[in-house]
Amino acid sequence: MTPAVTFEPRVSAALADFLLSMAxxxxxxxxxxxxxxxxxxxxxxxVAMSSLAQDELGHARALYExxxxxxxxxxxxxxxxxDREPEAYRHARLLDHGRxxxxxxxxxxxxxxxxxxxxxxxxxxxxxxxxxxxxxxxREERYHVMHVTLWAERLANGGxxxxxxxxxxxxxxxxxxxxxxxxxxxxxxxxGAGILTRPMADAASAWRADVAAILGPLGITLNLANTEARPxxxxxxxxxxxxxxxxxxxxxxxxxxxW
Amino acid sequence: MVVGRVHLGPSFxxxxxxxxxxxxxxxxxxxxxxxxxxxRRSPRRYPTRRISADDVRDLLRGVADPxxxxxxxxxxxxxxxxxxxxxxxxxxxxxxxVGCPAQQLIRDSVFDALAPLGIPxxxxxxxRVPWTSDRISPFGRERLAASGFAPPAGPGxxxxxxxxxxxxAMDSAFGPTQCRSLFYxxxxxxxxxAFKPV
Ligand SMILES: [Zn+2]
Numbered sequence: 001m002t003p004a005v006t007f008e009p010r011v012s013a014a015l016a017d018f019l020l021s022m023a024x025x026x027x028x029x030x031x032x033x034x035x036x037x038x039x040x041x042x043x044x045x046x047v048a049m050s051s052l053a054q055d056e057l058g059h060a061r062a063l064y065e066x067x068x069x070x071x072x073x074x075x076x077x078x079x080x081x082x083d084r085e086p087e088a089y090r091h092a093r094l095l096d097h098g099r100x101x102x103x104x105x106x107x108x109x110x111x112x113x114x115x116x117x118x119x120x121x122x123x124x125x126x127x128x129x130x131x132x133x134x135x136x137x138x139r140e141e142r143y144h145v146m147h148v149t150l151w152a153e154r155l156a157n158g159g160x161x162x163x164x165x166x167x168x169x170x171x172x173x174x175x176x177x178x179x180x181x182x183x184x185x186x187x188x189x190x191x192g193a194g195i196l197t198r199p200m201a202d203a204a205s206a207w208r209a210d211v212a213a214i215l216g217p218l219g220i221t222l223n224l225a226n227t228e229a230r231p232x233x234x235x236x237x238x239x240x241x242x243x244x245x246x247x248x249x250x251x252x253x254x255x256x257x258x259w
Numbered sequence: 260m261v262v263g264r265v266h267l268g269p270s271f272x273x274x275x276x277x278x279x280x281x282x283x284x285x286x287x288x289x290x291x292x293x294x295x296x297x298x299r300r301s302p303r304r305y306p307t308r309r310i311s312a313d314d315v316r317d318l319l320r321g322v323a324d325p326x327x328x329x330x331x332x333x334x335x336x337x338x339x340x341x342x343x344x345x346x347x348x349x350x351x352x353x354x355x356x357v358g359c360p361a362q363q364l365i366r367d368s369v370f371d372a373l374a375p376l377g378i379p380x381x382x383x384x385x386x387r388v389p390w391t392s393d394r395i396s397p398f399g400r401e402r403l404a405a406s407g408f409a410p411p412a413g414p415g416x417x418x419x420x421x422x423x424x425x426x427x428a429m430d431s432a433f434g435p436t437q438c439r440s441l442f443y444x445x446x447x448x449x450x451x452x453a454f455k456p457v
Contacts, residue, residue: 044430051436054360056358057358058359059357062358139391139457
């Protein structure tokens with residue numbers, strides 16, 4: 001049960017948007033990970049990607065539940081996760097890319113996990129239900145960062161095709177990576193309410209330093225400046241529409257079914 | 260949302276003669292017919308004075324997370340609070356992982372285990388206190404090791420649950436359930452799982 005809170009309307013609206021963007025990020029990356037179940041390059045990775053997917057979908061569920069409690073408009077976590085048209089999802093542009101090859105998957109996950117860590121580190125005590133959940137999520141996410149960093153090092157140090165594919169993937173994703181930490185609408189209201197402790201621009205600087213500290217020793221420099229004019233969390237492409245068709249297929253085939 | 264792969268462990272039986280309400284409260288079922296609507300029903304008295312939190316805790320020692328069937332939820336440190344109130348028992352549970360797919364199953368097992376008390380039970384999962392692997396009791400750690408599952412330990416401190424060797428290597432931080440990592444013992448050449456320290 002979420003304790004009742006009374007925020008000013010502009011704060012609750014900003015909080016709802018922020019929750020939705022975090023939940024959609026975790027939901028979409030979780031589903032993308034689950035696409036590797038059964039076809040990952042090695043058995044351990046098959047298991048790991050499935051476990052990562054389960055973690056992320058669990059985080060998404062908990063965030064959607066908070067959002068459902070906050071809005072209290074009768075839409076539960078399932079409705080939020082599955083009953084929207086593709087245009088209504090608010091995941092970051094970085095996660096709009098299709099699964100791609102293994103190098104792309106690792107590059108995307110590396111950029112996302114490091115950015116997500118900086119975002120989670122920016123959540124304050126302003127709304128206790130979110131602060132409590134984030135504290136728990138961070139304990140799990142550090143394993144994700146650890147795991148994907150090992151893979152980034154393995155590919156970068158692998159030379160030949162492994163390194164060149166990984167570099168190509170990083171280059172291709174870099175212009176979209178900053179979308180995870182784009183300033184949310186109503187950011188100042190969130191900071192005023194203590195829900196965020198710093199602007200996302202500060203989180204993004206910290207993230208770029210974190211990424212450089214890992215990639216630098218691997219001889220990789222990446223331009224992560226956000227130079228894209230396209231919106232960070234709207235206008236989704238074909239790859240996401242396909243994924244949406246997959247993850248909503250059961251729900252759409254029998255609306256309202258329970259099991 | 261149903262998240263993940265639920266490993267159905269030993270059967271926990273059915274909730275005989277109990278009704279689970281949407282808010283996660285079980286109540287003794289009333290005989291069909293002549294049931295007053297909940298709103299109009301007069302408050303019921305239950306003999307809770309004879310029941311202590313320790314009694315409840317003892318009954319909960321029979322409840323396990325289906326993903327870790329050898330250790331009870333009490334020894335896993337999942338039971339944060341037990342309050343015996345005048346008309347119900349309130350239990351606060353901590354999920355081991357945010358996406359734990361067994362929460363509903365565990366809650367149902369709690370209702371089953373406490374059904375003999377004949378008192379409504381309210382059981383809720385909360386993140387108010389984060390569950391950490393430090394909450395596992397010494398007995399729980401022994402039980403984990405005895406079932407070939409290395410208890411949570413820091414890097415470099417994991418021991419092979421079969422031969423106690425420290426010459427072990429982590430194969431993968433992620434195992435078949437969210438709480439497990441995969442290891443290999445270089446001495447007895449046995450792969451094993453270890454509880455992730457979180
Ligand atoms: Zn051994």
